[in-house]
Each structure stands twice: as C-alpha cells, then as structure tokens.
Amino acid sequence: MDPRDPQQLVDYVGSLDCIHCGLCLNTCPTYRLTGVESSSPRGRIHMMRALAEGAIEADADYADELDFCLLCRNCETVCPSGVQFGHLMEHARGALEPRRDRTAFQRLGRRVGFDLLLRDRGALRFVAVVGRAAQRAGLVGLAARIAGPAGHGLRDAPSIPPASERTRLPVFTPALGARRGAVALLEGCVMPELLGATNRATVRVLAACGFDVHVSRQHVCCGSLHAHNGEPAGARALAVETIAAFDALVDEAGAPLPLVVNSAGCGSHLKELAHAVPGEPDHERRAQALSRRTLDLCEFLARGAGAEGLAALIANVRARDTVRVTWDDPCHLLHGQRIRREPRDILRRVPGVELVEMEAAESCCGSAGIYSLLRPDDATRILDPKLEALRATGASVLVTANPGCQLQWAAGIRRAGVGVRVLHVAEVIDEFVLSAASRPGA
Ligand code: SF4
Ligand code: SF4
Structure with missing residues (x-):
C-alpha cells in the first residue's frame, strides 16, 4: 500500500x-x-x-x-x-x-507502548513494579500537581495493586464437583497487573460451574489495542501469536478448546480476528475458527453447559440481604458483540442482587481502550453525565465486563466521591454466589 x-x-x-x-x-x-x-x-x-x-x-x-x-x-x-x-x-x-505529524516524544511513547509493553510481559511487569513504587512514594500525585491541568491523566491513573495481587493465573485449574467440560481463558495483557482479582474470580466461577480452566503461558496480548490505534503490523503479529497460542490448547480428543474472554474489548477483537490478517488465507481461516469458538464470559454463562453450571451453583444459595446493583454495557460487548440480554439475565438470577437499569447504560463511559489516557479531558466529559445517572439509580454496586470500563468508572467514582463499588460480573458471582455458598447456614 x-x-x-x-x-x-x-x-x-x-x-x-x-x-x-x-x-x-x-x-x-x-x-x-x-x-x-x-x-x-x-x-x-x-x-x-x-x-x-x-x-x-x-x-x-x-x-x-x-x-x-x-x-x-x-x-x-x-x-x-x-x-x-x-x-x-x-x-x-x-x-x-x-x-502523521508526531513529535519524537510521541513516536517514542508509541513504540514503547505498542512494541515493548504490549508485546513483553516482563516489560509490563517491570512498569507495574516501578509504577506501584512511585504511587506509594507519592511521586505520581506530585507529578500530577506539578503538571497542573495537563496532569489530569496522571491524577486518574489506576492504582496499581500490591505484588501479592499481581500474580499470574495457574496454567490449569481443575473443575470443582461434577465436571461439565474444559475451556481456555484469555488472561490478557494488563489484566494480571491491574485487575488480577477479576481474573482470579473468573477462574473460580468457571471451575465452580464444572469446567477445567486452561491458560496459555505464552500469550501476552491479542492486539486489539494495536488494531484500534493505527498499528496494523502489530495487530497482525499478535493475531498470529494468539491463533498459535489458543490452537495449542486442546481437549482430550485434540480439538481446540472454547475460548472464554472476560474483557469485552478483547472478545470483540477476537471475534473479528480475520481483519487483522488480511490476504493471508491460512491465517484468515484459523482466525475465523478461533472467532467461532470465542465466547464472552456472560455469553458462556447464559447458554448451554455454562448456564447449567451456573444454575446448579445458584440453586445452593439463599441470600441474607439484598444489594442494589446496576449494569453498564461495555461498548465492545453491546455494539461490538451484540450481547445485551445475557449479563442482565445473569445478574437478575444472582440471589441477593436487585438489578436496576441506569439511564444511558448503552452509551460509552469514555474509557475506550487507551482513549482515557490519551484524551483524559474528553474521557471525563463523556463519563460525567453517566456519573449523575449512576447516582440516580441508588445502586451501591456498578457492574460491567471490561477492564478499561472498570478502571474508568473507578476513577470517576473516586473523583466524584460517590460511594459505589465497581465489580466485574465474574466478581459479582464470586461474591454473591460462591462466597455465600461457603457461608455456614447458606
Ligand atoms: S448517516 Fe449514520 S446511520 Fe445513516 S447510513 Fe450513515 S453511518 Fe449509517
Ligand atoms: S464515537 Fe461516534 S463515530 Fe466514533 S464509534 Fe462512537 S458513535 Fe461512532
């Protein structure tokens, strides 16, 4: 071209x-x-x-x-x-x-981000260690104050969890109780560093529903951030790596496992992965096969054996209290994957959850991958009306299903001083079903 x-x-x-x-x-x-x-x-x-x-x-x-x-x-x-x-x-x-007319600094930033951090888990881990130390020492807050209005992105930067929470998922977690099958799970690139708790809750839920959970040690990033941000060569290379990693995770008969994804942005990209390898018939064919077996976690738990496993879990639980929660649709779940009903159905079935709809739940929260880092003022202006809509629900928990949305909402809620927790749908099931089931007398 x-x-x-x-x-x-x-x-x-x-x-x-x-x-x-x-x-x-x-x-x-x-x-x-x-x-x-x-x-x-x-x-x-x-x-x-x-x-x-x-x-x-x-x-x-x-x-x-x-x-x-x-x-x-x-x-x-x-x-x-x-x-x-x-x-x-x-x-x-x-x-x-x-x-594009970019400064040398911008070009360097893109190369570090797209060619190093999103390609090398060791480099990503190193940045998390340094970032955590800088946050603990107050250096990030200081830099944000010195930068003034330009430090907006730093002020809203997600807080990096301690090392004990930044652990990798095990490569294999066996099903608990009656085994219904096996799945592969996408661990993600930034998820282990920022939202390891969500990943671990996802594994616990899948295992408790009766599924062996396999995770690829080799895989780092699926390339969705590259594809969305003008880096087709990086998206292509990561698509090829992703196909190889998940073609290698097979069941007893040698067939590739269904791939469960708890990040809506990654799931949406994986369902259209052939776009990342245009003009390469073998890779396009394998990408399409991977797309066909990719399922968002909500989709998996709302249909077939996944839904049966969840129903069996829920049958054992009686709620002590009721908590009002609201759901915010991740754009790449709703508009990218056309999944609207499934997360709502799951939440309505969870004992102790009262689901209330939030106005404009179907509209973007401003996270949009790395948009909130690159254009923090615009991202804030997009989220602000939704924070008002959240207040109006009276909910004490906001549920979503995408890491960027979780972090964007957490930052907005912190800034606005609203007393609302942000949870992934996997964490809701983990807390309201699995933890409740293990309570004495449940
Ligand atoms: S104006 Fe908008 S809705 Fe109408 S055809 Fe064009 S893109 Fe579609
Ligand atoms: S910001 Fe507007 S133009 Fe861009 S994808 Fe969303 S609806 Fe479409």
Whole structure:
C-alpha cells in the first residue's frame, strides 16, 4: 500500500455504504459533546470520502477527528445501512499513522507502548513494579500537581495493586464437583497487573460451574489495542501469536478448546480476528475458527453447559440481604458483540442482587481502550453525565465486563466521591454466589 495515495488512506468502498440518513448522530458521544457534524459518524465518513476523492488533505483537523472518535461503535448498532464504522475507523487510523505529524516524544511513547509493553510481559511487569513504587512514594500525585491541568491523566491513573495481587493465573485449574467440560481463558495483557482479582474470580466461577480452566503461558496480548490505534503490523503479529497460542490448547480428543474472554474489548477483537490478517488465507481461516469458538464470559454463562453450571451453583444459595446493583454495557460487548440480554439475565438470577437499569447504560463511559489516557479531558466529559445517572439509580454496586470500563468508572467514582463499588460480573458471582455458598447456614 502506498500511504501517499489518498485512495489508500481510507476504505473508500466501505464508506459508500453510508446513505447520510443521520440516524447515528444522537447516539454518538462525541457529537453529543460538540454538536458539530465533523465529530459525528456521518461527518467522519464524509471526511474519509472527501480525502479519498482529493477534496481535502489529511491535515491536523482530519487526524484530530479520527483521534476524537471513541471507536465505541454505537453508530453501527443504529445504522440502517450496515455501515461497518469500526472497520472504517481502524483502516483510516492505520493508513494515516505512517504520515502523521508526531513529535519524537510521541513516536517514542508509541513504540514503547505498542512494541515493548504490549508485546513483553516482563516489560509490563517491570512498569507495574516501578509504577506501584512511585504511587506509594507519592511521586505520581506530585507529578500530577506539578503538571497542573495537563496532569489530569496522571491524577486518574489506576492504582496499581500490591505484588501479592499481581500474580499470574495457574496454567490449569481443575473443575470443582461434577465436571461439565474444559475451556481456555484469555488472561490478557494488563489484566494480571491491574485487575488480577477479576481474573482470579473468573477462574473460580468457571471451575465452580464444572469446567477445567486452561491458560496459555505464552500469550501476552491479542492486539486489539494495536488494531484500534493505527498499528496494523502489530495487530497482525499478535493475531498470529494468539491463533498459535489458543490452537495449542486442546481437549482430550485434540480439538481446540472454547475460548472464554472476560474483557469485552478483547472478545470483540477476537471475534473479528480475520481483519487483522488480511490476504493471508491460512491465517484468515484459523482466525475465523478461533472467532467461532470465542465466547464472552456472560455469553458462556447464559447458554448451554455454562448456564447449567451456573444454575446448579445458584440453586445452593439463599441470600441474607439484598444489594442494589446496576449494569453498564461495555461498548465492545453491546455494539461490538451484540450481547445485551445475557449479563442482565445473569445478574437478575444472582440471589441477593436487585438489578436496576441506569439511564444511558448503552452509551460509552469514555474509557475506550487507551482513549482515557490519551484524551483524559474528553474521557471525563463523556463519563460525567453517566456519573449523575449512576447516582440516580441508588445502586451501591456498578457492574460491567471490561477492564478499561472498570478502571474508568473507578476513577470517576473516586473523583466524584460517590460511594459505589465497581465489580466485574465474574466478581459479582464470586461474591454473591460462591462466597455465600461457603457461608455456614447458606
Ligand atoms: S464509534 Fe462512537 S464515537 Fe466514533 S463515530 Fe461512532 S458513535 Fe461516534
Ligand atoms: S446511520 Fe449509517 S447510513 Fe445513516 S448517516 Fe449514520 S453511518 Fe450513515
């Protein structure tokens, strides 16, 4: 591909699916913030087309509109014309990246992030150790104060757990009780460093539902952050590694195991993994096979043997108290994977949980992968109305199913001083079902 050719900068054929109806505008978080057409899905598609037709340049304004988009894909859900906006945006960002005007510092930051940290678990671990020490010594808070308004991202940086919580998952955890089968579990890249508790709860839930849980020691990152942020070469390399890692985890008959994913962003990417290996028939075929056996945890626990295992667990539990919880849809679960009903059904069945709907639960929280790190002010402006909606529910627990959303909500709740806990759906089952079942007299 010649990145100097404007026709190569966008998926021009895909952009022609847009019929300009405007139905997507009011679902778009960035359009709702600005009211400006160029910050809407239709406006962005119009710019992509104009670029391909030579009517505009790939200038700083164009690049900024690409960056401003959350890639939440809310526009896809409402589009009557089937526009694949997520794919259009990934293509546009990837094609523009080689000709972007970035400072040397920005280029270095991207190489460290995409080529080192997300490719090497040792490097990621080292950063977690140093980051934890800096947070404990108050250096991160100090740096945020010195940076003033520009230190917003540092102020909201997730607190890194102690080393005792940053342990890797075991490669094998046997099913408890009646065995129903075996699954592979995606451990994730940042999950073990920031949300190891969620991963461990996921393993406990799957094992208690009757499934052996296998984890790949070799696998680091699935490449979704690369694909979303203009790094197609990195996304391709990690897709190939991901396919190899999970093709190697097989059942007694030698068939690859179903892959359960507790991160909606990763699950959405894995279900469309063939996009990351275009023009490579063997890898495309294996990517499609992996996509077919990839299941979000909510999907797995709401259907078939997973649902039977969860029902058997729940049958043993009686709640002592009722806790009001609310659910926030991760964009890559709802808009990327079209999974809406399953998490709600699971939560309604958990003894002691009263599920209340939150207004605008289907709208982005502003996390969007690394968006909240790169554009913290925009991410905060997108979350703020949702914090008000959370208060209005009266819930004491907010449940979601994606690491970025968990961290974004935790930061917003801390900032706003709202007394609400943030839990992954696996942690709700772990706490309200598994822990309750082991209580005397339960
Ligand atoms: S992906 Fe989200 S932020 Fe981007 S244009 Fe679509 S609705 Fe707007
Ligand atoms: S809803 Fe679809 S077809 Fe209509 S303007 Fe938006 S992207 Fe274009």
